[in-house]
Amino acid sequence: MTPVSLEAAARRVMRFVRYLWSRRYDWQGKAVGSLIGLAGGLFGVVTGAIVGHMTDILLRQGRADRALVRYLENPGPHDIEECAPGAASFCALATLLALESKERRRRGGLLGVESIGTAALAAETAAAVFGLSREFLPALESYSRVAASMAPRLNRDLLAESLAARRAKAGDGAALAAALSSLARGAGAEELAREAAAILDPAGAARSAALRSLPREDDPWRILDLPKGASIDQVKASFRALAVRFHPDALSGLGEDREREAAAAFRKIESAYREILRSVEG
Numbered sequence: 540m541t542p543v544s545l546e547a548a549a550r551r552v553m554r555f556v557r558y559l560w561s562r563r564y565d566w567q568g569k570a571v572g573s574l575i576g577l578a579g580g581l582f583g584v585v586t587g588a589i590v591g592h593m594t595d596i597l598l599r600q601g602r603a604d605r606a607l608v609r610y611l612e613n614p615g616p617h618d619i620e621e622c623a624p625g626a627a628s629f630c631a632l633a634t635l636l637a638l639e640s641k642e643r644r645r646r647g648g649l650l651g652v653e654s655i656g657t658a659a660l661a662a663e664t665a666a667a668v669f670g671l672s673r674e675f676l677p678a679l680e681s682y683s684r685v686a687a688s689m690a691p692r693l694n695r696d697l698l699a700e701s702l703a704a705r706r707a708k709a710g711d712g713a714a715l716a717a718a719l720s721s722l723a724r725g726a727g728a729e730e731l732a733r734e735a736a737a738i739l740d741p742a743g744a745a746r747s748a749a750l751r752s753l754p755r756e757d758d759p760w761r762i763l764d765l766p767k768g769a770s771i772d773q774v775k776a777s778f779r780a781l782a783v784r785f786h787p788d789a790l791s792g793l794g795e796d797r798e799r800e801a802a803a804a805f806r807k808i809e810s811a812y813r814e815i816l817r818s819v820e821g
Contacts, residue, residue, distance in 0.1 A: 607685050610627060611631055612689070612692060612693075615697075623671060624705040625706045626679060628701045628705065631682065632702065633722055636722040636723055637661055637722055639723070657683065658687060659676075662676050665679045696734065699735040700738055703739050706739075712739040712740040713739075713740040716732075716736035716743060719735050763778060774819070
């Protein structure tokens with residue numbers, strides 16, 4: 540055999556060894572079971588098969604958990620197994636919201652269940668929003684427990700960005716944002732929910748922001764956000780801007796109560812504009 544063929548054979552052997560090592564989690568458990576079986580005869584074969592299977596499951600779970608931790612620490616195009624695209628990042632965000640809301644949840648109950656655990660709550664919410672059956676709850680709870688254990692290290696914005704990217708084809712950003720918002724209790728959690736919604740559903744977040752700034756004043760000048768005595772041009776410009784911002788068509792899809800509130804605010808803006816024009820024009 541020539542030196543060239545020896546070198547080629549050595550390379551093939553090394554590639555095979557590397558392949559075996561890369562697949563070590565697939566055969567380590569079975570190897571342990573085989574050794575036990577060889578040592579114990581027929582009874583050992585059965586026992587070894589059971590132990591090997593259980594070891595295989597544990598090794599696979601350990602590998603999956605490590606991949607999940609790497610993904611949650613740095614959300615991006617990691618190769619992780621999920622019940623549905625984006626399930627891991629959603630569970631992580633839901634867990635963070637549940638943790639932020641924990642004290643309020645203890646006092647008043649959340650989603651009608653006072654004693655539900657953080658991981659279980661996040662998993663139930665994820666199953667509902669992704670349309671998953673209850674058989675997926677253990678996996679969803681696993682995502683949530685891992686996220687809870689590393690909560691201080693999680694980057695909320697990156698998780699929301701990753702979730703938006705993984706669900707881009709589904710186009711359900713508004714539903715995801717609404718599900719996360721339903722978990723928020725207290726200022727900290729509500730702020731986190733708004734930040735996530737701005738990434739998952741930018742249009743909906745803009746509508747919600749507009750609703751939060753609806754005019755509550757009775758003074759027509761303050762309603763139009765103008766100093767008293769502003770020029771006609773300023774009055775008209777402010778009215779046009781507010782009319783566009785609070786027009787009912789621009790704030791549709793918010794639910795009947797919020798839409799009625801927006802329509803009332805729009806009428807108040809129109810009334811303030813007419814009142815100022817009458818006072819200025821005499």
